[in-house]
Amino acid sequence: MEELKLASLKDGRTEINLQGTLIGGKEIILMGGPCAVESAAQIEQAARTVKRVGGKVLRGGIFKPRTSPYSFQGLGKEGLDYLVTAAGKYGLLAVTEVVDSESLDLVKDKIDIIQIGARNMQNFQLLKLAGKANKPVVLKRGLSATVKEWLLAAEYILDAGNPHVILCERGIRTFETSTRNTLDLSAVGVAKELSHLPVIVDPSHAAGRTDIIPTLAKAAITAGADGLLIEMHPNPAEAKSDGGQSLNPGEFARLAMELYQVAASVNRTFTSTTNLGESLEYFRSRIDAIDSLMVALLSERMQVVKQIADTKSLDKIRDSHREKEIINRLSKVAEDLTFPPDLLQQIYSLIFDFAVEYQISSKTLGDGLSTAHTF
Ligand code: PEP
Ligand code: MN
Numbered sequence: 065m066e067e068l069k070l071a072s073l074k075d076g077r078t079e080i081n082l083q084g085t086l087i088g089g090k091e092i093i094l095m096g097g098p099c100a101v102e103s104a105a106q107i108e109q110a111a112r113t114v115k116r117v118g119g120k121v122l123r124g125g126i127f128k129p130r131t132s133p134y135s136f137q138g139l140g141k142e143g144l145d146y147l148v149t150a151a152g153k154y155g156l157l158a159v160t161e162v163v164d165s166e167s168l169d170l171v172k173d174k175i176d177i178i179q180i181g182a183r184n185m186q187n188f189q190l191l192k193l194a195g196k197a198n199k200p201v202v203l204k205r206g207l208s209a210t211v212k213e214w215l216l217a218a219e220y221i222l223d224a225g226n227p228h229v230i231l232c233e234r235g236i237r238t239f240e241t242s243t244r245n246t247l248d249l250s251a252v253g254v255a256k257e258l259s260h261l262p263v264i265v266d267p268s269h270a271a272g273r274t275d276i277i278p279t280l281a282k283a284a285i286t287a288g289a290d291g292l293l294i295e296m297h298p299n300p301a302e303a304k305s306d307g308g309q310s311l312n313p314g315e316f317a318r319l320a321m322e323l324y325q326v327a328a329s330v331n332r333t334f335t336s337t338t339n340l341g342e343s344l345e346y347f348r349s350r351i352d353a354i355d356s357l358m359v360a361l362l363s364e365r366m367q368v369v370k371q372i373a374d375t376k377s378l379d380k381i382r383d384s385h386r387e388k389e390i391i392n393r394l395s396k397v398a399e400d401l402t403f404p405p406d407l408l409q410q411i412y413s414l415i416f417d418f419a420v421e422y423q424i425s426s427k428t429l430g431d432g433l434s435t436a437h438t439f
Contacts, residue, residue: 065258070222071215071229073260080200080228080262082157082176085120087200087230088262092327092334093291095121095159095264096316098298099306100128100136101143104150109298111150113313116352117320118335121177122147122156123293127167128305129183136304141170148174159202159293165193172197182206182234182269185217195224202230202264202293207237207245211254218261231255231263232293233284235270244272244309247280249287256288264291268309274300277311278319282326294319317356365415366422373423381423387416 065072080087087093094117097110101124111122126143128136139146144160151158159177162168163184172178178201184190185206194201201221205214218229233252235245247270255263265284267277281292297303297310311319320334327334373381391412398408 065212065215068215068219068258070227071219071259071261073256073258077256077260078227078262080230082200085157087264088290090331090333092285092289092323092332093121093264094119094320094323094334095123095291095293096296097123098125098303099268099295099310100125100138100304101147101160102139102304104146106298107143107146107150108153109313110296111154111156113296113298113316115154115156116348117317118353119320120157121159121293122151122154123159123179123295124150125161125305126171127161127163129161129163129181130305144171144174151176162190162194164190168193168197172199175199177202177230179232180204185209185214188217188220191217191220192224195221195226197226199226200228200230201226202232204232204234204266205236205248205251207235209236211251211258214251215255215259218259229261230291231259231261232266233263233270233289234266234268234293243270243276245270247271247284249283252284252287252289262290263288264293265289266293268293268295268306268311272309274309274311274315277309278315278322281319282322285323285326285332286330288330292323314356314360317353318360321353321357362415366419369419369422370426373426376423378424378427381427382420387412 077088079089096114096119098106101107107124114122124147126138126140126147128138130137147158147160157176159179160171160175161179161181162171178194178197178199180190180194180201180203182204185204203218214231218231221229233248235247238246240246247267252263252265267280267284271277271280281294284292295306295310296313296316297307298313300307300310300312303310323334391409394408395405398405
């Protein structure tokens with residue numbers, strides 16, 4: 065493509081070094097946070113989670129280009145202060161979306177990365193202004209833009225003097241209605257073939273629902289993405305925007321844990337030890353992610369236990385035979401992993417006792433159960 069004078073792939077890929085974080089290098093860069101900054105406490109909590117699981121960039125919109133004029137439009141300058149403070153506290157980079165020249169002027173000296181949203185991908189005036197800013201730009205692909213149009217939009221920024229553009233695939237509009245948009249993972253490979261610019265993927269806006277975000281995120285890494293931009297809210301049920309597609313901190317942590325292996329399978333890394341080293345913070349972040357995962361799994365186990373209760377009569381609830389069989393099988397697994405079998409037995413006897421009690425109360429109390437046990 066002749067017109068891609070600056071964006072086309074010639075000799076090597078662009079790596080953007082932002083205070084030691086390399087975007088477009090070997091490491092997968094995880095960016096996360098709420099769709100919109102809603103309060104100091106909300107963004108602070110999000111920042112803590114992003115940091116703990118190995119993320120490098122905190123996201124949070126302060127000017128929200130909403131489909132409806134009556135939806136929450138963002139906190140503006142007040143939100144910027146909350147975002148920058150939270151990111152600074154946890155040593156994260158901050159990214160936020162700009163929608164016009166005023167918002168760009170407001171954020172450009174305070175934020176680490178500027179985002180141009182899908183709806184503004186062909187706002188050529190804004191692209192030119194972002195090209196004059198001294199900060200990297202995440203350029204989202206437009207909802208109906210071809211890869212060529214997307215790269216030409218990047219060319220505007222490059223041509224205006226800013227060499228640091230990060231392309232972001234976030235789903236395109238298709239005839240499919242089961243997801244908000246359709247994540248076009250082919251575009252990652254195509255964009256990387258045509259251009260030297262880093263490419264990241266936002267599975268959140270493509271999916272519009274949380275259940276398929278982890279698999280899309282992992283697929284994006286294997287498709288060649290250099291990073292992920294994911295919506296995560298401390299309490300998605302209360303989110304003022306995009307709550308239905310926001311992971312909660314536990315889900316985010318679980319995904320982050322899984323990324324480590326996925327990254328390794330394509331010769332990439334996740335959670336570089338160079339930044340965190342073998343520091344207390346690093347080990348704590350891993351412990352926190354593991355703990356969140358354990359609680360999520362235990363909660364899932366209790367849901368299944370409840371379903372089993374519905375199929376059993378009250379006198380058949382305790383099944384010592386089955387309990388022994390589980391312990392024997394898991395003891396072998398534990399042995400292989402050099403996990404102390406005594407500890408395994410202690411943990412499982414607690415789980416079994418609780419499960420039995422839970423099943424009995426489920427049968428005798430019926431729906432009142434949820435107040436008796438809050439899982
Ligand atoms: C966002 O990141 O919150 C956003 C509005 O994304 P997009 O521009 O991709 O819709
Ligand atoms: Mn959003």
